[in-house]
Amino acid sequence: MEIEPFELERFFARFEHDADVMLAESGIQSRDTAEFDTDPGDLGYVIPTGGDPSFRERVGARYDRSREEVLFTCGAQEANFVTFAALMGEHAVTVTPTYQSLQAVPDAFGEVTTVDLEPPTWELDIDAVQSALRPETAVLVVNNPNNPTGRYLSAETVQALYDIAADNGTYLLCDEVYRLLAEEPLPPVASMGEYGVSTSSVTKAHGLAGCRFGWVAGPREVIDAAAGWKDYTTISPSSFGQHVARQAIEREAELLAEHRAQAAAHRERVGEFLAAHGLTWHEPTGVNGFPTIPDGFASGRSFCETLVREESVLLGPGDAFGHPDRFRIGFGLATDQLEEGLSRLDAFLARHG
Ligand SMILES: Cc1ncc(COP(=O)(O)O)c(C=O)c1O
Numbered sequence: 001m002e003i004e005p006f007e008l009e010r011f012f013a014r015f016e017h018d019a020d021v022m023l024a025e026s027g028i029q030s031r032d033t034a035e036f037d038t039d040p041g042d043l044g045y046v047i048p049t050g051g052d053p054s055f056r057e058r059v060g061a062r063y064d065r066s067r068e069e070v071l072f073t074c075g076a077q078e079a080n081f082v083t084f085a086a087l088m089g090e091h092a093v094t095v096t097p098t099y100q101s102l103q104a105v106p107d108a109f110g111e112v113t114t115v116d117l118e119p120p121t122w123e124l125d126i127d128a129v130q131s132a133l134r135p136e137t138a139v140l141v142v143n144n145p146n147n148p149t150g151r152y153l154s155a156e157t158v159q160a161l162y163d164i165a166a167d168n169g170t171y172l173l174c175d176e177v178y179r180l181l182a183e184e185p186l187p188p189v190a191s192m193g194e195y196g197v198s199t200s201s202v203t204k205a206h207g208l209a210g211c212r213f214g215w216v217a218g219p220r221e222v223i224d225a226a227a228g229w230k231d232y233t234t235i236s237p238s239s240f241g242q243h244v245a246r247q248a249i250e251r252e253a254e255l256l257a258e259h260r261a262q263a264a265a266h267r268e269r270v271g272e273f274l275a276a277h278g279l280t281w282h283e284p285t286g287v288n289g290f291p292t293i294p295d296g297f298a299s300g301r302s303f304c305e306t307l308v309r310e311e312s313v314l315l316g317p318g319d320a321f322g323h324p325d326r327f328r329i330g331f332g333l334a335t336d337q338l339e340e341g342l343s344r345l346d347a348f349l350a351r352h353g
Contacts, residue, residue: 003108006100007320008328011301015308021333021341024316026147026288027204028181028259028332033244040243046072049236050227051215055246063190063198063217071223072237073230076177076201076214081105082233083197083216086225087171089138095124097290097321099147102175106139119323121282122151126160133168139197140165144186145178148321148328150284155186166195171222173197177214178286180205180256181263190217197222202245204286206255207332211248213241259332263287266331266338273342277349287332290318292325296352299324306352311344 016022046052051072060070073079080101084092088109094102096114106112113132117124133140142161145152153161158174165172174189176198190198201214216226248255267284274281274291281291297303300318304327308314318326331338 001108004100004104006104008100008316011304011317011320012314015314018312019308019314020312021337021344022314023330023333023338023341023345024314024328025330025333026328027177027209027330028207028262028287029334029337030209031207031248031255036244036247038240038244040239043239046236046239046242049231051237052242052246055242055249056215058249059215060217063188065190065217068220069190069223070215070217071227071230072242073214073216074212074234074237074241075203075209076175076199077101078230078233079199079201079214079216079226080173080175082226082229083173083199083218083222084109084139085229086222087139087173087197089136091134091137092139092141093129093132093137093170094141095129095143095146097146097148097323098141098143099175100320102141102143106141110138117146117149117151119282120280122146122149124153124157124161126157126164129161130164133164133170135168137168137170139171139173141173141175143175143177145182145285147178147286147288148290148316148318148326149282150286150289151282152182152186152285158186158189159192162189162192162196166193169195171195171197171218173199176200177204178288180252181260181286183260183264188217194219202248204332205259206245206248206252207259208244208248211241211244212238213245262335263332266335269338270329270331270342273346277346287330289329289331290321290323290326291329293318293327294349294352300327303327307345307348310351311348313341313344313348
């Protein structure tokens with residue numbers, strides 16, 4: 001079994017440590033540990049290892065599902081991994097461009113057919129998804145809102161995806177890590193019926209990546225099979241992560257109001273900046289956008305590499321998502337950092353214009 005290199009992580013690994021401004025982070029800036037009680041009591045495994053039952057019940061309620069239909073994991077990354085391990089047979093269909101795990105992990109287990117969102121508005125052709133499904137397709141995968149484009153597929157489109165998946169006996173797995181950054185979040189896919197599975201975490205919308213805390217919600221048979229894989233990956237979620245995540249979910253309304261306001265202000269600021277420089281994007285939901293690169297650069301990669309070397313500002317190259325003519329910008333960072341990054345980018349574009 002082989003897995004392809006995670007292109008964006010490998011690119012970040014080369015520059016992230018030394019760059020002054022990280023302008024490609026995909027979540028909201030991290031909150032401070034001082035805001036939370038960080039003493040979980042004892043440092044054993046979380047018991048039961050699938051996660052605290054009353055907390056799972058609380059998370060399950062947002063999916064109209066019971067505690068037995070929720071499994072706590074170390075981030076959405078593990079939630080996706082164990083879900084793919086549980087579900088994969090021969091074939092998956094993944095809507096792209098997307099976070100690379102959603103394509104590379106099922107591809108390591110079997111075969112993946114991709115269906116592209118169509119630029120510049122990143123529309124999804126439901127007929128193309130229908131044609132990609134096979135009788136043996138185990139899972140249809142979508143990330144909504146989408147990383148890197150910020151496209152939020154409508155309720156009608158998600159319903160159509162669910163219907164064609166369910167008719168085919170295929171699970172619809174939706175990675176919903178950005179869902180709660182939307183002003184009006186759609187109902188989660190795990191609440192849509194027996195073929196709906198949702199993954200999420202407190203990494204992006206809550207600004208708590210270091211908790212390494214996430215979950216998968218869905219039908220009992222999927223959760224039980226995923227738990228069977230999790231016994232071999234991390235056993236239980238982190239006791240610190242669960243302890244802090246629970247407090248964050250208790251304060252969720254307050255945290256989300258703050259984060260959505262910050263996302264909206266920064267989105268507007270970045271939109272104006274891009275327009276002033278003749279760059280275009282589809283206005284994103286969440287805190288990631290996927291603009292076109294400026295003229296004069298051979299690819300998003302050469303643009304991003306030259307920028308980080310000259311200005312110590314890090315963006316994400318679009319080829320990591322299969323679109324060499326674009327770059328990913330993340331604007332969930334602190335306002336002063338965003339302004340510093342944009343000011344350096346402005347100077348860079350003036351020099352290279
Ligand atoms: C769509 C998507 N899913 C999952 C993850 C990983 O999330 P976590 O930190 O909760 O493991 C990311 C991180 O960028 C992401 O963008």
